Amino acid sequence: xxxxxxxxxxxxxxxxxxxxxxxxxxxxxxxxxxxxxxxxxxxxxxxxxxxxxxxxxxxxxxxxxxxxxxxxxxxxxxxxxxxxxxxxxxxxxxxxxxxxxxxxxxxxxxxxxxxxxxxxxxxxxxxxxxxxxxxxxxxxxxxxxxxxxxxxxxxxxxxxxxx
Amino acid sequence: xxxxxxxxxxxxxxxxxxxxxxxxxxxxxxxxxxxxxxxxxxxxxxxxxxxxxxxxxxxxxxxxxxxxxxxxxxxxxxxxxxxxxxxxxxxxxxxxxxxxxxxxxxxxxxxxxxxxxxxxxxxxxxxxxxxxxxxxxxxxxxxxxxxxxxxxx
Numbered sequence: 001x002x003x004x005x006x007x008x009x010x011x012x013x014x015x016x017x018x019x020x021x022x023x024x025x026x027x028x029x030x031x032x033x034x035x036x037x038x039x040x041x042x043x044x045x046x047x048x049x050x051x052x053x054x055x056x057x058x059x060x061x062x063x064x065x066x067x068x069x070x071x072x073x074x075x076x077x078x079x080x081x082x083x084x085x086x087x088x089x090x091x092x093x094x095x096x097x098x099x100x101x102x103x104x105x106x107x108x109x110x111x112x113x114x115x116x117x118x119x120x121x122x123x124x125x126x127x128x129x130x131x132x133x134x135x136x137x138x139x140x141x142x143x144x145x146x147x148x149x150x151x152x153x154x155x156x157x158x159x160x161x162x163x
Numbered sequence: 164x165x166x167x168x169x170x171x172x173x174x175x176x177x178x179x180x181x182x183x184x185x186x187x188x189x190x191x192x193x194x195x196x197x198x199x200x201x202x203x204x205x206x207x208x209x210x211x212x213x214x215x216x217x218x219x220x221x222x223x224x225x226x227x228x229x230x231x232x233x234x235x236x237x238x239x240x241x242x243x244x245x246x247x248x249x250x251x252x253x254x255x256x257x258x259x260x261x262x263x264x265x266x267x268x269x270x271x272x273x274x275x276x277x278x279x280x281x282x283x284x285x286x287x288x289x290x291x292x293x294x295x296x297x298x299x300x301x302x303x304x305x306x307x308x309x310x311x312x313x314x315x316x
């Protein structure tokens with residue numbers, strides 16, 4: 001089953017491996033990212049260096065459908081990770097019965113971004129994707145480490161962006 | 164058995180001029196890296212081929228690893244990257260840096276570890292692998308656990 005769908009532009013990292021994995025009892029991580037999936041060095045860093053008790057696999061968006069559908073239907077608790085909310089919009093067009101919930105974790109503070117929470121800044125395109133998801137009935141919320149931190153709903157930061 | 168004084172002498176590299184040393188780069192979350200470097204230099208004095216770079220909310224993983232590579236590019240004898248947490252972003256970035264090299268990434272950065280490495284690398288004839296073996300052995304002794312019941316009897 002998919003325990004959590006999360007956008008995090010650093011993918012598998014400290015917060016994820018300490019808090020998220022333990023809180024959601026994750027055994028399986030699926031990363032959807034075209035750059036990571038096609039760059040052998042980066043891919044092996046994210047898959048080979050993690051503890052043996054957790055399995056991790058990386059797919060391009062185009063090749064991800066089968067793995068996600070398998071995860072939706074099996075018992076293993078899975079974390080679905082991607083960098084950007086746009087990817088979830090695209091995934092929902094490909095895979096049905098995805099959870100109606102998207103957690104936004106760390107998003108690098110870049111030029112041209114609006115800071116939504118101390119750890120996450122979104123640009124206009126990312127914000128547009130959040131709006132699309134909200135219209136589709138998806139709960140979009142910011143949260144860094146699970147129940148130990150605040151849950152900030154998309155509706156409270158939406159006003160930072162152009163409509 | 165009688166040991167001659169010369170048998171006990173270790174030559175340190177900083178006593179010989181222009182000697183090359185294995186570089187040390189501390190890369191951690193936030194200000195820990197720079198703080199740890201300062202703490203080391205408080206004890207060991209100023210060190211050459213020793214750099215620190217903190218990872219912040221405005222750093223992107225690949226960009227950060229490029230910055231790290233740039234900082235360590237002149238370390239001709241190799242570099243040991245010391246990171247705080249395994250699988251965390253600074254660790255992942257350091258892994259990018261060691262691709263296709265004989266360099267090492269360590270996690271669990273702490274003051275005695277870094278100082279041990281700084282001392283070990285300055286010993287004449289020391290190799291990267293010897294340093295790593297030595298640090299692996301001593302890692303378990305770095306932490307002390309003491310209760311008031313043990314001390315104030």
